[in-house]
Amino acid sequence: MVDETRRNLIKAGVVAVVGSAIGFIAVKREKLMELLKPVDKVELLSAIDREYSVYAERAKKKEAELKRWCMEEAAKLCRERGEESVECVEAKRRCDAIQVKATGPRKGVRFAMAIDLNKCIGCRRCAYACVMENNQGRNLNIEWIKVLGVERKEFPEILGSQLDYEMAPLPDTVYIPISCMHCENPPCVMVCPVRATWKESDGIVVVDYDRCIGCRYCIAACPYGARYFNWAKPVVPVLELNPNMHILGNVPRVPHVVEKCTFCIQRTRDGGVPACVEVCPVGARVFGDLNDPNSPIRRVIERYGVYTLKSEAGTNPRLFYFFGPSKPVHKQEGRR
Amino acid sequence: MRMIMLVMLAILGLISASAAAVAVAEEEELYPCEKCHLKLKLTGMKKASVYHAVNLTIGAHKGLVCADCHVPPTMSELVGGVNIVSFYKGDYKELNVVCAGCHEKTYRDYVNLVHGNKTIVCEGEVKVLVKGYKNVSYWLHLCQDYTSLSVVPAKGCVECHTPHNPHYKPLAPLPPPSRRPPPPDQSVIAYTTLGVIISSLMLIVVPFVVELEKGGRRGR
Secondary structure, three states, X not given: OHHHHHHHHHHHHHHXXXXXXXXXXXXXXXXXXXXXXXXXXXXXXXXXXXXXXXXHHHHHHHHHHHHHHHXXXXXXXXXXXXXXXXXXXHHHHHHHHOEEEOOOOOXXXXXXXXXXXXXXXXXXXXXXXXXXXXXXXXXXXXXOOEEEEEEOOOOOOOOOXXXXXXXXXXXXXXXXXXXXOOOOOOHHHHHOOOOOEEEOOOOOEEEOOOOOOOOOHHHHHOOOOOOEEOOOOOOOOHHHOOOEEEOOOOOOOOOOOEEOOOOOHHHHOOOOOOHHHHHOOOOOEEEEEOOOOOOHHHHHHHHOOOEOOOHHHXXXXXXXXXXXXXXXXXXXOOEO | OHHHHHHHHHHHHHHHHHHHHHHHHHHHOOOOOHHHHOOOOOOOOOOOOHHHOOOOXXXXXXXXXXXXXXXXXXXXXXXXXXXXXXXXXXXXXXXHHHHHOOOHHHHHHHHOOOOOOEEEEOOOOEEEEEEOHHHOEEEEEEOOOOOXXXXXXXXXXXXXXXXXXXXXXXOOOOOOOOOOOOXXXXXXXXXXXXXXXXXXXXXXXXXXXXXXXXXXHHHO
């Protein structure tokens, strides 16, 4: 009995030795060493050499899927309003125009935004433009941008800020629009168990909606409350659909994923500015490339200086705030 | 010979005079100033006609005089070289040179896309007004190709700031964010999960039981 056990053990040992020897000879040493290398932080945070062909493929599939869905919805609309109606024609044209892009980050670009708090009048036009531009579900009331009304005093307290004011701008109030800060050290990226969110090389923190499992760790980790979880399928009417889409950005979301501001990735990657920057009636928002010495954002940083929210959290945000040269508008009376 | 020359000169003079008359025809009714000022007994900065409703003793441009921007005597030409009469309803960005004369810092900011509205432009652009979320309207950019966008200043100075009183009046705020729909009830989730587990267990167990029963019958 003992002999048999010993013999079996020896057999197993010989098999293991031969197997590992074959492995040692057959597999390259470098490849083996790669397994032992610890994961680099840079690799974790920025996927510089991420293969965008994967996303391009997925974007193509998504585009076909969306077009099919859109045509179905348009057909429904046509049945309701009649084939010749303006809505029907417009919906069909909008469906044809749908483009899902997978534009990769340009090399040597680092996006940042700055908001002039002297100019901001708290009108919330940015929040609404964001909803429209990013195809957010109209049924979920998710707004990626929130505008805080904070009392203007020596130590302004974010905790006592107002979200639901109806009169603006009031004297002695600073309006602070907040959204995703696109941090350099994003805590949300670090806690994600499936690596569904990461920081791109141009500074945009993106979410891969297909990979997100909806665990909401990132929502708990974000110090700015910038991430939102959709509890139901977002409903977007066809006539309000923005046909300019990016697979990592404003493509209509599947239910039960986390979504957030992407600096309007579908616009900025192709040379535009985010919708909130465009729509701001007072021009309080400035957007640009930090690495370009002639960009608007560099001009703001060099001339006026900027600060960030919750700098003590060590997140190093890329959404800056500054007090510009103009007189605060708040001296005038508020409007309803 | 001399007579002919004189006649020629006279004709030339007449032609040029008539041309000048056409050019100033639109301003004729406003000029000379005494036409109104004497009739209305106005003195100094106070003006009464529609064109003259500007009061430079108040407002953000307080202390300036008309001639700081409008070149006398016709007043239709601005200091930057733009003529208002010929410009009428053109691109307002042409008038920026007037403002840039004094507000150089702000103008630099404006050119560098720091001050003022910015907008994106693309090829074959159509702007569509969409009324969407909570009935708030939004201008949607519909382009042929979304891969080549560029950013430009959206408006000229005078489109936001009235030149005669450049204070910007704040807009009314849009409605505050509404409450988000509550997440599904916890008990519903719990019962659903329990139901799924039980039914899957049934799916696994039932074939075994059926098989056993079959076997038992066969055995008998």
